[in-house]
Amino acid sequence: MARFHSDDDAQLSTLRRILLGTVLLLVFLLFLVWRIDNPRVERLRTAAIEAIVPNMEWALVPVTQGGRMIDDFESYARVYEQNQELRRELQRMQAWREAALQLEQENAQLRDLNNVRLDPELSFVTGVVAADSGSSFRRSLVLNIGSDDTIQDGWAAMDGLGLVGRIAGVSERTSRVLLLTDNASMVPVRIQPSGQTAILTGDSTAAPVLEFIETPEQVRPGDRIVTSGDGKVFPDGLLIGQVSLDRDGRLRARLAADFERFEFLRVLRANPHQRIGDAAPLIAPQPEPAPADLDSAEEPAPDANDG
Amino acid sequence: MVDPFTLEIWLKRLLLLCVIIFMVFLKLLPLQSGGSNLPWPDLILCFMAAWAIRRPALVSLGMVVVVGLATDFLFIRAPGVWTIILILTFEALRVQARREGTMSFASEMGIIFVVFTSAFIANRLILLAFGVAQPPLGATVLELFMSLLFYPLVALITVFIFRVRHPDPTDLQGLRGRG
Structure with a gap:
């Protein structure tokens, strides 16, 4: 059909081709800039997300409510069974509660004996999950707290039970949590009874892989996985989950946090790692004298005066 | 008085944009953030392709660029890689649609298969080349497989709900002229 108005088309298509070429070039330049100066474009991205996501909240409410209602309805359907189950669980839990109380007392006594001071920096900020990553291959979330709430890159995000991921990307009112299941996530961990260290690597499945275990024979399914604090990525000893064995015989982590549906996450205010502010000097500068040292240096002085 | 053809084109463009925004919104909802193994089909690509193959004028270059970058x-x-691929994909679809005019569903599926597959391969190659x-x-x-699987459904919705069809020979002049 196009052959009949070839004159018109020829002119149009030349113009079109020029336009097309220009647009392609510009978009490609954007990609190159992103590849070369990643942090700046990523900042642009967080700004874009910050501009859009808070506006989504009004629409998010009915949908999440709807999803929850469906969940609730499903559970109403077998309310009797659940009741029985809950009662059994309650009984079991009461036994555990007794045990926990006894342990707590014992723990407190031992702490008292040892003069342990708890780390005062381990406080947390709680945020509401505002959006998903949107991609099938990325596992991340957007929280509604940001640098206005003193959130910093690299802090650990947990749900009530276990580690969920770490903050990667902060803007004023939102921040992005890179989940443990994301491809880019690597966390140094320790497997509890044997003390083996490993790297927990996400592969976009629900259960991240445990890699670089020195003697895998000592690790058994069901062992506890906690963060090791190596490399100063996370504070030491945050619960991650349990070891499990997949069909290929690889060791994976069954995560303690409920990855099915997040609503609230707490972001731990502990920041053991060295911050990288610039893009260029990736080797961190010489550590300055830590504030803890200053404190201890000043503390004896008043004592001396008193004495 | 606005030309009815122009009005129809702009209304349909707006409709497509609304559908795409809805899809983006669905994807951003924090519903299954964990690790479900089955990736979703790329419904945005499916919808745009289903519209473009019927009425190339409805999926303009500007819309492709904006949707791709966003x-x-x-x-x-x-940023940019998938946009470049989308632009080239829809240029190819436009050329195909102009050459073929009205086509059977089988040949449409054939074109879609080739175009989607080459788009996914090109995406991987570019990312590989730049490390x-x-x-x-x-x-x-x-994901490619799921997209191809869902395409017929999207095409059905496009034809029977959004009423975007191959132009009739009678109103060919009016629509082609504004392509």
């Missing part, structure tokens, strides 16, 4: 930024992809971290191959192939 989704690149929102879905944490390397960008990529999702595992299996997952990408599965």
